[in-house]
Amino acid sequence: MSRAPLALVLLVFVAAVASADAPKPEKVIQYRQSIYHVMLWNWAPMLDMAKGKRPFDAAEFKQHAERLATMTRMLDDAYPEGSDKGAQTDALPIIWENKKDFDAKLADLQRETQNLATTAAGGDEAKIKEQLAKTGGTCKACHDKYRAD
């Protein structure tokens, strides 16, 4: 077998694998929205505790903060090219026109949620509330610019 056909075979194989690699846009959107649902599930009780709507529980808060931080890291794979359509989504197309800025904002979120988890482990309620507000700011920064109302 000459080199050319082998290269061709490999190319076809790689293409087939690449095609198996790329989930359909609607599946990406479902994945993305699922991450946000789990994030919100963990965010809500932390906010309730900060607002005094439920008693502050350091252990519970810490678990929610850790899970929130974990989920935000999964967002790295949740905005591939082409996932601006295919199902109902609040993600605005300008995300992909400003991908560097968007990724920087995502990195802010990931950093501050991790800081929240670390602060929560410390158990200092005042510091935790302060960090919760700071974390909320990184959510808002992205929502204001890149999410449909």
Place this chain on the structure above:
Amino acid sequence: MSRAPLALVLLVFVAAVASADAPKPEKVIQYRQSIYHVMLWNWAPMLDMAKGKRPFDAAEFKQHAERLATMTRMLDDAYPEGSDKGAQTDALPIIWENKKDFDAKLADLQRETQNLATTAAGGDEAKIKEQLAKTGGTCKACHDKYRAD
């Protein structure tokens, strides 16, 4: 203030907090389904690698296995009483009639997904495939009995 009124005040307070604590069934179902979506997102590429549909990548496999294990732990809070209805759900009502058995099956899933993450970290492809099959068995055990077709 006598002890009785204080106890009463506390009781009312606790009741109010408890009410703030309980998310609506449709929100629980959305949370539950979101966890499974993220689980499946991570499961699919591991299965593809095991079947040779995409090249085996130890680092990628490990990350998927860790995320899968993390998500299964969140299922602990995803089946509260009353969440058998309120939105479309494949979770059969017999879950809550057999909660001990269901919880045992969930514990099996959590243990085997954690074992998968540990095995994946070891990097031995044959052992990983074996553990993937074992893990899949714990998914199936629950689906067969507790999930609508």
